[in-house]
Amino acid sequence: MTIELNKEIDETRQGEATVIETTPSSNGKKLYVESYGCAMNFADSEVVASILAKEGYATTADVEEADVVLINTCSIRENAESRVRNRLTNFKSRKQRQPGLVVGILGCMAERLKKDLLEEEKLVDLVAGPDAYRDLPGLIEEVESGQKAVNVLLSRDETYADISPIRLDKNGVSSFVSITRGCDNMCSFCVVPFTRGRERSRDPQTIYNECKDLFDQGYREVTLLGQNVDSYRWNMTSKGEIKDATKPTTNFAELMDMVAGISPHLRIRFSTSHPKDMTDEVLEVIAKHENICNYIHLPVQSGNTNVLDRMNRSYTREWYLGRIEAIRRIIPDCAISTDIISGFCDETEEEHNDTISLMKEVKWDFAYMYKYSERPKTLAERRFEDNVPDDVKGKRLTEIIDLQQVHSLEANQRHVGKIQKVLIEGRSKRSEDFLAGRNDHNVKVVFPKGEFSKGDYVMVNITDCTAATLLGEVVELVNQD
Numbered sequence: 001m002t003i004e005l006n007k008e009i010d011e012t013r014q015g016e017a018t019v020i021e022t023t024p025s026s027n028g029k030k031l032y033v034e035s036y037g038c039a040m041n042f043a044d045s046e047v048v049a050s051i052l053a054k055e056g057y058a059t060t061a062d063v064e065e066a067d068v069v070l071i072n073t074c075s076i077r078e079n080a081e082s083r084v085r086n087r088l089t090n091f092k093s094r095k096q097r098q099p100g101l102v103v104g105i106l107g108c109m110a111e112r113l114k115k116d117l118l119e120e121e122k123l124v125d126l127v128a129g130p131d132a133y134r135d136l137p138g139l140i141e142e143v144e145s146g147q148k149a150v151n152v153l154l155s156r157d158e159t160y161a162d163i164s165p166i167r168l169d170k171n172g173v174s175s176f177v178s179i180t181r182g183c184d185n186m187c188s189f190c191v192v193p194f195t196r197g198r199e200r201s202r203d204p205q206t207i208y209n210e211c212k213d214l215f216d217q218g219y220r221e222v223t224l225l226g227q228n229v230d231s232y233r234w235n236m237t238s239k240g241e242i243k244d245a246t247k248p249t250t251n252f253a254e255l256m257d258m259v260a261g262i263s264p265h266l267r268i269r270f271s272t273s274h275p276k277d278m279t280d281e282v283l284e285v286i287a288k289h290e291n292i293c294n295y296i297h298l299p300v301q302s303g304n305t306n307v308l309d310r311m312n313r314s315y316t317r318e319w320y321l322g323r324i325e326a327i328r329r330i331i332p333d334c335a336i337s338t339d340i341i342s343g344f345c346d347e348t349e350e351e352h353n354d355t356i357s358l359m360k361e362v363k364w365d366f367a368y369m370y371k372y373s374e375r376p377k378t379l380a381e382r383r384f385e386d387n388v389p390d391d392v393k394g395k396r397l398t399e400i401i402d403l404q405q406v407h408s409l410e411a412n413q414r415h416v417g418k419i420q421k422v423l424i425e426g427r428s429k430r431s432e433d434f435l436a437g438r439n440d441h442n443v444k445v446v447f448p449k450g451e452f453s454k455g456d457y458v459m460v461n462i463t464d465c466t467a468a469t470l471l472g473e474v475v476e477l478v479n480q481d
């Protein structure tokens with residue numbers, strides 16, 4: 001499966017659990033991994049496949065032939081967890097049929113629920129949190145010797161920097177590359193700081209090498225991933241002090257500059273940017289490189305400063321608008337998308353209307369929109385009451401979605417009549433006779449296939465659109481020599 005956007009995936013894509021390509025086995029055993037949640041989980045599953053491949057495990061896309069089943073999970077909203085619970089019950093009968101089968105839970109739910117999952121679900125043998133994947137071979141051995149196995153220790157420095165992930169997607173054109181792990185922000189609604197631990201940055205040279213290897217293998221797009229990419233810093237403390245004076249430091253702008261230098265034919269995307277940390281220096285690097293896509297995902301969450309304060313987002317409505325102004329000034333042709341939460345604790349009708357008015361002011365090209373879902377142990381759960389009734393959350397969400405639909409269509413209509421560079425990702429889902437790719441703004445473009453193949457860049461004349469897709473015809477193949 002192709003992961004469509006370079007960020008949060010659970011609402012839109014959790015149903016389509018990704019399973020992974022088959023690689024050869026040397027111990028006669030097969031591993032099946034299913035991933036839920038954000039792009040970081042999908043990237044982590046590739047690290048897990050790599051760790052277990054070293055132990056001889058082949059990966060399989062067919063759960064029926066697996067000896068080890070691992071489910072990489074998400075806790076961001078309650079429904080993300082219920083989907084995983086439902087899925088787990090499916091494995092119950094399989095486990096009865098195949099007593100030696102090892103079933104393990106990885107990722108954020110594993111970290112949040114720890115050994116409760118073993119007791120609660122009974123059908124899980126193994127629980128490994130996001131920083132414990134190097135321990136998986138040992139944990140599987142423990143299970144095979146008849147015990148239940150748990151490792152949910154969070155680390156201050158694990159980045160899996162030295163592990164070359166096994167690419168599990170079939171597309172071979174675009175890939176995720178993790179640059180930071182964890183998050184130090186403590187937004188009051190968010191479970192991530194509890195499930196992923198403290199923020200840490202990965203060695204820039206290993207990021208460069210991984211991106212270069214991907215390019216050499218034929219990939220043409222990398223998405224640099226972190227919960228807050230703008231706070232990437234190597235050899236610096238969070239206050240900006242240098243840790244080791246004998247070594248160079250690297251910030252996010254410098255990292256992007258390095259990676260963009262690999263080849264003009266390697267597209268760079270990144271996600272997620274946090275409004276409080278997105279600097280003009282980053283915007284200038286995007287403007288400087290043609291191959292860094294003009295697309296920024298800048299989650300706002302709410303258009304009302306008091307709500308933002310309760311959310312502990314560390315910025316105001318005016319600050320956010322200032323960042324939008326900076327993007328438009330420095331990168332005049334830049335798509336901007338966002339995340340919005342409806343019905344956060346104590347949200348009044350007036351506060352909700354401020355979100356609507358901000359939407360009209362910014363006119364985001366695209367948005368992910370959610371109903372607030374209270375998460376255990378978060379600041380919001382401890383401090384506030386989840387007191388907006390579900391039907392009110394739903395009504396506000398519908399209003400937000402309807403308005404965004406209008407804005408997305410308008411944004412797409414602005415592409416019609418233009419000739420745009422598109423990276424071909426593969427066949428269109430709708431028809432064998434069409435190919436699909438993305439333009440610089442991250443909008444899907446569909447066009448008749450002609451003689452072109454995935455990995456090609458083509459110039460496409462955009463002739464029509466829907467709120468989600470652009471349609472067009474290729475006018476020229478871009479020479480990649």
Ligand code: SAH
Binds near residue numbers: 077192226272274
């Ligand atoms: N690190 C990113 C977002 C990670 S989670 C950032 O700071 O922008 C992706 C999105 O899920 C968030 O932006 C938010 O809109 C949504 N989200 C997170 N916790 C939520 C909750 N408890 N209820 C509803 N939506 C939530």
Ligand code: SF4
Binds near residue numbers: 190228
């Ligand atoms: Fe969660 Fe906020 Fe961190 Fe994003 S920045 S992961 S919303 S705590």
Ligand code: F3S
Binds near residue numbers: 038040075076107
């Ligand atoms: Fe979900 Fe964890 Fe990502 S909670 S959104 S999988 S960091």
